[in-house]
Amino acid sequence: MRRAVRRTGQERMQCDGQHTGLILACVGCCCGHPDRGGPKTVPGTLKRQMRRAFREAKPDGLRLAFTDCLGPCSEANVIFLYAHGRPVWLRRINTVETFETVLSYARETAQGGPAALPPSLAPNAFAWTGGGPGPIPPIDHD
Numbered sequence: 767m768r769r770a771v772r773r774t775g776q777e778r779m780q781c782d783g784q785h786t787g788l789i790l791a792c793v794g795c796c797c798g799h800p801d802r803g804g805p806k807t808v809p810g811t812l813k814r815q816m817r818r819a820f821r822e823a824k825p826d827g828l829r830l831a832f833t834d835c836l837g838p839c840s841e842a843n844v845i846f847l848y849a850h851g852r853p854v855w856l857r858r859i860n861t862v863e864t865f866e867t868v869l870s871y872a873r874e875t876a877q878g879g880p881a882a883l884p885p886s887l888a889p890n891a892f893a894w895t896g897g898g899p900g901p902i903p904p905i906d907h908d
Contacts, residue, residue, distance in 0.1 A: 786827040786828075786849060786850060786876045786877075787827055787828045787829070787847065787848065787849030787850070787872055787875060787876035788828070788829050788831065788847070788848045788849070789820075789828060789829070789830045789831070789845060789846075789847050789868070789869070789872055790831055790832075790833050790836065790845065790846040790847075790848075791813070791816055791830065791831070791832050791833070791843070791844075791845050791859075791865075792832075792833060792834075792835060792836040792842070792843060792844040792845070792846075793813050793832045793833070793834075794833065794834040794835030794836065795834075795835045795839060796835070796839040796842040797835075797836075797839075797842040797843040797844055812843065812860070812861075812862065812865075813832060815862035815865070816830070816862065816865050817830070818862075819862055819865055819866050819869060820869060823866075823869050823870075823873065825869060825872065825873040825876070826873075826876070826877065827873075827876040827877060828849075828869075828872055828873060828876050837894070838857075838894065841857035841858055841892070842857075842858070842860075843857075843858065843859045843860055844856070844857055844859070845857075845859045845865075845868055847868065847871075847872050847875075849872060849875040849876045850875060850876070850879050852875070854883070854891060855891065855892050855893065855894045856868060856887065856890045856891055856892075857890050857891075857892055858890055859890065864887075864890070867884060867886055867887055868887065870884075871883065871884055871887060
């Protein structure tokens, strides 16, 4: 299979002809593990619900992958979305309903390029370069 690299001023995600977006969901040290400081979700339940929601949505152009710790643990559950060269960090994605909102936004972005973040997800977005205590200020809702 031939791979193409898209570029418009900055390095773009490698496309395999099928995927233009990637959702990385943290299931590392804290995310999804209330016994280790994450939000109070039954261990493994949120991951199964996310996988089911993704399958049922059948999002063209997107791929869902689960990964070890993305950080910051203070903001678990963390999602990293990368579509059309645009990185988006989202924190406290603690319910399948919030994940479905992320999925809807990701699908829209993957199909038509960068889109405005929905107001319901705006408080969950943060900038992250790794290391340190996490984004400030933390949000209060789950």
